[in-house]
Amino acid sequence: xxxxxxxxxxxxxxxxxxxxxxxxxxxxxxxxxxxxxxxxxxxxxxxxxxxxxxxxxxxxxxxxxxxxxxxxxxxxxxxxxxxxx
Numbered sequence: 001x002x003x004x005x006x007x008x009x010x011x012x013x014x015x016x017x018x019x020x021x022x023x024x025x026x027x028x029x030x031x032x033x034x035x036x037x038x039x040x041x042x043x044x045x046x047x048x049x050x051x052x053x054x055x056x057x058x059x060x061x062x063x064x065x066x067x068x069x070x071x072x073x074x075x076x077x078x079x080x081x082x083x084x085x
Contacts, residue, residue: 019069
């Protein structure tokens with residue numbers, strides 16, 4: 001594996017991991033007995049008894065989360081590049 005490909009792969013993996021962290025930090029739910037509404041920032045779910053169903057996606061929040069993950073990856077790469085130099 002070439003060095004450029006390795007750096008690109010690690011940047012993509014870091015972006016995905018940061019996206020998952022940002023999404024999980026926005027977790028919230030409302031429980032009303034057997035019914036529960038869960039929100040992972042951009043992903044909306046509903047539980048009725050033992051069955052989960054997809055409610056919707058908030059596109060604006062999804063775009064903000066993606067941009068935030070990309071910017072955090074870029075910032076971390078700059079910090080790590082300076083510390084190695």
